[in-house]
Amino acid sequence: MSQRAPIRAKRVLPGFSLSLGTTLLYVALVIMLPVVALVLKGAEIGPAQFWSIVTAPRTLAALRVTVTAAAVATLFNALYGLLMAWVLTRYDFPGKRILDALMDVPFALPTAVAGISLTALYSANGWFGGTLHSAGIEVVYTLGGVMLAMAFTSTPFVVRAIQPVLEDLDPALEQAAMTLGARPFAIFRRVILPAILPAWLAGSTVAFARSLGEFGAVVFIAGNLPFKTEIAALLAFIRLEEYDYQGAAAIALVLLALALLLLVVSNLLQFRAARHLEVGS
Secondary structure, three states: OOOOOOOOOOOOOHHHHHHHHHHHHHHHHHHHHHHHHHHHHHHHHHHHHHHHHHHHHHHHHHHHHHHHHHHHHHHHHHHHHHHHHHHHHHHHOHHHHHHHOOOOOOOOOOOHHHHHHHHHHHHHOOOOOHHHHHHOOOOOHHHHHHHHHHHHHHHHHHHHHHHHHHOOOHHHHHHHHHHHOOOHHHHHHHHHHHHHHHHHHHHHHHHHHHHOOOOOOHHHHHHOOOOOOOHHHHHHHHHHHHHHHHHHHHHHHHHHHHHHHHHHHHHHHHHOOOOOOHOOO
């Protein structure tokens, strides 16, 4: 009796070698090549000069403004993004599809256009800015304006990271906790939060990294006042306009190192959260 030859599952993409080779080529040309070029340019500076550039008072002030604004914007988006993802997945209401689509507007809208729009809305004679100005609150050309622009451009990262996890969460787990007498907050803390925590951390970290490098949306609303609202990305751009390529490369390397550090910490936190969830289950 003859045995049938094993049937191989059909693949949508070509063979492994071709698919992997194409992917690695894209990563090398589009992602790694600019990063390596930046690192090599920074290596030409030398440790002493590099330290002198990054510890200059104006550079430290720009980094402080950038990190502070990015941290506050990320904290806001971590809470707001969780709330918005919860609303979009747990409730049905008129206009839900429109609200869901609006979450992707910061992705589609050019950042420069977003900066101009925010400046027009929150200026002293703008729709929102007029009311705030009457109350003595200034947004444009302040640190609050920088935070607002960063929060606007990074909101979708948190929402889109949490939303699919909430959609795939088995309702039977919550129902079982309810039958055992658990209160709503206890259900969220013991059942829902461990499931969404890795995605929540990932979305918040990417939002933070995006805010650190934001330029177009911030440059208009910030006013770019040195030591007050000047961000690090703008300072690097100014150094390029002054033909100070070493200064621009040093500032860019600091931002790159911060972003990579965030990604490493995020991956470690996600790994530990996932391991804790597996052990708990």
